[in-house]
Amino acid sequence: MYETMDVYPFSWIFYIIFIFLTAFVFLNMMVGVVLDVMTRETAQEEHENQESNHQALVTQISDLQAQVARLADKIDAQQDRKG
Numbered sequence: 001m002y003e004t005m006d007v008y009p010f011s012w013i014f015y016i017i018f019i020f021l022t023a024f025v026f027l028n029m030m031v032g033v034v035l036d037v038m039t040r041e042t043a044q045e046e047h048e049n050q051e052s053n054h055q056a057l058v059t060q061i062s063d064l065q066a067q068v069a070r071l072a073d074k075i076d077a078q079q080d081r082k083g
Contacts, residue, residue, distance in 0.1 A: 001015055
């Protein structure tokens with residue numbers, strides 16, 4: 001750098017611009033990596049939440065089916081007594 005500044009006194013402008021652009025590109029790459037990781041984590045959490053919600057719904061439906069079956073048995077038993 002110093003050798004080129006002896007020959008071209010305004011070459012410092014190139015070096016300053018190069019340093020700022022390189023830092024900007026590096027910073028953008030780091031932000032991109034962080035955002036990518038955060039996006040993947042969020043998608044994985046949503047998938048896990050959907051699976052747990054699905055399992056909870058399946059359990060509730062099974063419980064409701066069992067209750068309906070018991071009620072149907074009670075109704076049948078009452079009708080048998082009357083009839």
